[in-house]
Amino acid sequence: MVQPQVPHKPPRSTCSRGFPVFLPRLMTFLRVAILVGGVFLAPLQAAPPTLSHLFPAGGQRGTKFTVTATGSFTWPVKIWAPGIEVTPQADSGKLDITIPADLPADRVWLRLFSAEGASASFPVQVGTLPEVVEKEPNNSPKTAQKLEGSSLLVNGVLEGADVDSFAVELQAGQTLVAAVEANTALGSPMDAMLQIVSPRGFVLAENNDDLQLDPRLAFTAPQAGIYIARLFAFPSTPGTNIAYAGGANFVYRLTLTTGPYITHALPLSAPLPAADPQAPPATIEVTGWNLPPQARVPLVKLGTDRLPFAEFDPIDDLRNVSVNEVGLAWVPGMAGSARIRLSPFTTIPELHPGGSEPAVVLKPSSLATGWLRKKGQVDFYKVPLTKGQACVFTVESRTLNLLVDPVLKLTDPTGTTVAEVDDTGPTQDCALAHTAAHDGDYTLSVRDRYAHFGERCVYRVTARLEQTDFELNLAADAVTVEPGKPAELVVKVVRRTGPEGALGPITVEIPSLPPGVTCPPVISEPTGPTAGEVKLSLTADGPAVAVPIRISGKTSQPAELQRFARTPARLGSTSEAVWLTVTEKAP
Template sequence: MNWSDRPRDPVPWGDERMWMKPSATVCVLWMAVAIGLVEVPLQAQAPGVGHTFPAGGKAGTTVTVQLGGYDFTPDIDYFLHHSQATLKVSGQLGPYLVAPPPYWFGPKGRSSAFKIPRELTATFTLPAGLPRGPIHWQVANANGASGTAVFFVGDGPEVLESRLQSEPQLLAKLPVTVNGRLSKIAEVDRYTVTAAADGCLTVELYARRLGADFNGTLKIRDADGKLMADLIDTEGTDCVATVTVRKGQTYTIELADLDHRGHRSFVYRLEVIAGPRVVACLPSGGRPGTTVPVTFVGYGIKSGVAQLETLVSNVVFPKDDAGTGWYQHRLQTPHGQALPVSLRLAGFAELVEPTAGAARPLAPGAAITGTLSKRGEIDEYSFPAKAGQMFRFEAISAQIGTRLDPVLRVVDKDDKQVAVNDDFGNTLDARLDFKAPADGTYRLRLHNGTGEDGRIDSVYRLTSRLQSPGFTLSLPQAFAAPVGGKAALTVSCLRTGGFAEEISLKFAGLPEGVTVPAEIKIPKGKNQVKVNVEVA
């Protein structure tokens, strides 16, 4: 079969974080969290966001959507966390939406029921030139604040799935992104495309990355019903397939939930293009403002046949105006334009691993993109260190769209292991902080743990830097405090480079009537402090 399922463009979601220089032991925290001012006891149910349908739209358009959520009330406020796009609620809160038949019977009928959502109409206004990717919205009322939900900004034509026909929906022109949802149990959404030319057909599912709580299955069949691709998202990372197609032939795309479930919140985006797919890049990043020859690894990028191959092309790395640290690049090939691939924008010296037998020095401030092209391969790099110097080594794979499980080890001149790290941050990527115990030359070894090595797309990105003393602060995404009372807000600190000093905090931008103590400190050597937030 000419297909493969790969994770795509990991999206960095989570707590708001800020990096502080070591000299800045006094810092100002702007309240970036949504604060719910509660007029009833704290056990009252805060609202929850559920889904957006359609789940995305093209930059340069205004999109009418249904915002779905739970425990919404008439006094609810809506927030869009984006400086350019706007969100405007234009409708009234609708009724409770009980799932329509059919229903499960037997053992499945006794499984936990989904929450019952309510929806209301709103519009997203997306300026032209808005970068492709997710933007986030959030709600709050007197009972508290929700988490965030996703609306995805696209850069190509978009359509809605048709619910008025039982036959597969024809996608007459490619590329196109379909916005749909699996609203009923056992639902299978089908789409047909007719190839305009010989080449590749690539289909990518976005569901988990939109916050939808289902594991998708994706199938592609030819005109005779023969299965060409059969993917199951068992890891919760969504899936993508590329197959070889022939001019004039019709192909059917089938999408369903792995467990045959359905719900209004099971929204998805299905991006369909007549073109190849990139799965890895060497190097995997570049300095903004530079032009770099990049070796792309992908399906059909050179021959137009859905097979793994390489193609070299120059990439102009733009300035990071959006401040994301990433650049979405679309490779133009003789067989069509590929789906976008994420390239890192950073100030590192971007290198590609040396050929076999060559010296492999690893200098601080360098980023090396390498490949574990043989099963069980171990890549080794050497670096000098002075006693007490602190280094941070990072080996990423998931963030650049590949499927390795990097493991990092440091050994000394006697081949004795002195430091090791496998996973960090709920990912399979590795981060190793190392303090040199003595002067000398050390070796950093990188190998694959439980991931997929032994292929030309088994690519990693290794970075090295000297650690300066400093810290990172984080706040919870949502926080509730009672009107006329107080609640404890936890401010967490991640120390780096041996920094252990006391940190003084100051809050700015608090709502009227909300106060915190004048003096707030994270004690020396501690990693968090609870701040009493008082509401008048």
């Protein structure tokens, strides 16, 4: 910056009050700057809170524990976390969390918010076992952290390319289940490696990718003694070098138990809960490790009425439908849990017997579960269709954290192959839409691409008739409105046409807006630019507010139908909750 030249030893003229004569001119300049630029008049506006991670990232049902929230925020901050009780401590970032003992959820979501906006929401995992926190140093078998008991969960963080080791005492023949929650469950940027080693460091068992990037294994002790569970990680996004990685956000939860551990349910779907409150509670068979044969546990809708905004399976290339809900199979005393699709379509409770004879009849619209028990096994289904019927077929396994890489093949009644599908979209699962050209039984076959088989080579197959429907999708799960400045919210519209006919106009709106906030409904017409996208314009002229809202879509053609917009998928699920912030009016 060029400095103005000042005459040497300027004469000291003063005003009547004795101030230098240039001071009134300076004050005039400042007043002009305030009026023109607003630099000095407008107060600095605080930024919305941000959240990078929580530690620990969860807790046991029926307990109270302290969590450290890391991010950028002015303390104390407000918290939105339905289903659990959260109280800020006096110390910045410290939260006291209490999880109800009977909470029917495997995780809840926590969001920080203030008058300026809100952070992204982060998961708080809900477990059943006692929990401890990792203690350093524990980098080697010699310095492994000794754990009291053989059924607990360790909360840890891999900082600075760390290696964490935990010593567990086992009896001969005991099976230790070791399971990591990190990238898949928490979004931690780590690709973990899990090993069971001897006290001298010899590797006895290992796994690196089970639940996508999260490892999990079961190890049976050949003899009594001390065994070490060892954990380290690489970056979840591969780089140019191969090296251990770590950081403050490499947060994990490690379950170590010789007790029962649930991996999944059989079948993988169930009917929607009965509307009758007097109906007996539903149960479902679960499988995993250290479980008794044909063990059954209660099955409930995820969250029941305890969570005002439910989680849903994403609606993506696999053509899930919005009427499906998520169920949870869990029981106190058992580690792990299983998510199950709750569907209004017919659910076939029996597993496919395996192979081609007899073929299972899969009448649209229905769901079935198959289990590949033998190498190279191919399962066959008969699907009765009428000429002109549009049907959607899906096979899911990898997106359910199971091990089948499915290949779907459809053959028409003449024996002609209609299509063979491997991967659909970014997933390893598959989907196929087909309009029948013949009357009769179509044959649907399912196999693993690599002929794999085993305990967790289980899949869910769906055959459903295409229905007239629509979906509303959002690019963000939060919107901030400044008084006097409209905020725009883009809503993507996906229209589906079934035998009922094409959809008419869809009215998209936000019901139950807070006082002082307005948002005129918009119409998505059947054709033209609004058929696939509309824009909501929110304005505010009232008090500051921070609340969750829903975005609704309604149509009356060809029949009355209402759907709610879904947020972007995150950690395998989506929601209808959109966070609305209306900031304070400028003074």
